[in-house]
Amino acid sequence: MNQADVSKLVSKLRIKVKAEHRNLRNPKGPEGRIDKLRKTVTGLIKFERIEVNYNRGDEARQYAERLISEAIRHGDCHTPTMKMADFWLLEKELVHKLFKVLVPRFENSNVSFTKMYKAPKPQYSRNLEKAVLELRGNPYPDLFTKQPNNRLWIQNVLLEAAKHDYRQSKYAEIAQNMAKNEEPTQVNSEAPKSEIIEDIKTQ
Template identity: 40%
Template sequence: MSNLSTKALRVTVPHALRSKLTVGGQSERHEKIKSILGELFRHERIEGYIRTHDETRQYAERLIELAKKYGDRHVGTMQLMDYWIADKDLIHKVFKVFVPRYANTLGPYTNAHRLPIEYGKHEHIFKQRQNIVLEMKNNPYPRIIPDPRNYSNILTNVLLNEARKEYRNEKKLSEKTDI
């Protein structure tokens, strides 16, 4: 894929790639990344070990960047998609859902949040295992970090509140008249 190039990614890319995610060499490593990519594209919010999932995040970003730039008519890009995405319906999802969703955004297309470290839960009891939540941006789930902004004074909300009050008052009046 030497002729494919994209913009610089907006996520942190360490100067060396983590080549030892799994036992068994690079092909096994690719299999691992493929499986996590499939989960991420299907469920849009996943949880897992930071070492694997942060590595997969870069691959997802790059794939979406390539899809945005070259489109679904480009042979090299489609071959890459075919290699990296095991479930073929997800290729349709990339081009029909993610590319239009992120058409106007420059930045990272994924969010990553660190989870609290739970001691004693894993195979090696005294070892830390930092897990993260990895999600696609603008997904349909409720937000992980709550939105601090106050929307109660927005005009539509004010009007709706007033309409609700009016409706209740009318209802009360009608009940009184009935009695």
């Protein structure tokens, strides 16, 4: 068993990687595909949040994750890593950003470095699916805001009061029914009571 442990040779990505790559059809063939992906990876590192077609975004995401994890693993004094960064980042000042900004940012993280959301598109259109690809810890506001709820908001106050009102009327009704049932016979006064209590519980 002298087979090398794969996880030590290649850094394990924290995203799901498809078994087959996507071809991203274009006139130049595989080379054109790599060109497209280089542009997208450069854009992602530069702007930190981009909107792209889903397939291209998902493909580029894998390369970007790999690039950042290599940079974290080996640092900036490692020739193959530097070559890789030089290849993938078309604007050379982004190499500095990769090692001086992104590596410290993601050094201690234990989740993926990027995030991808499905972007909205017109309902009955034949457009390609869009996605938003972003680096974690970017300076922009969140795309999804948490929906806070406050019971002091006017609509909640109104609904709460309506609920209280409804309950009071129900209690009064139940009390009246009980009074009616008690009057004629005292023998079977137990049965309706328990029914009523069940009713309240189910409500």
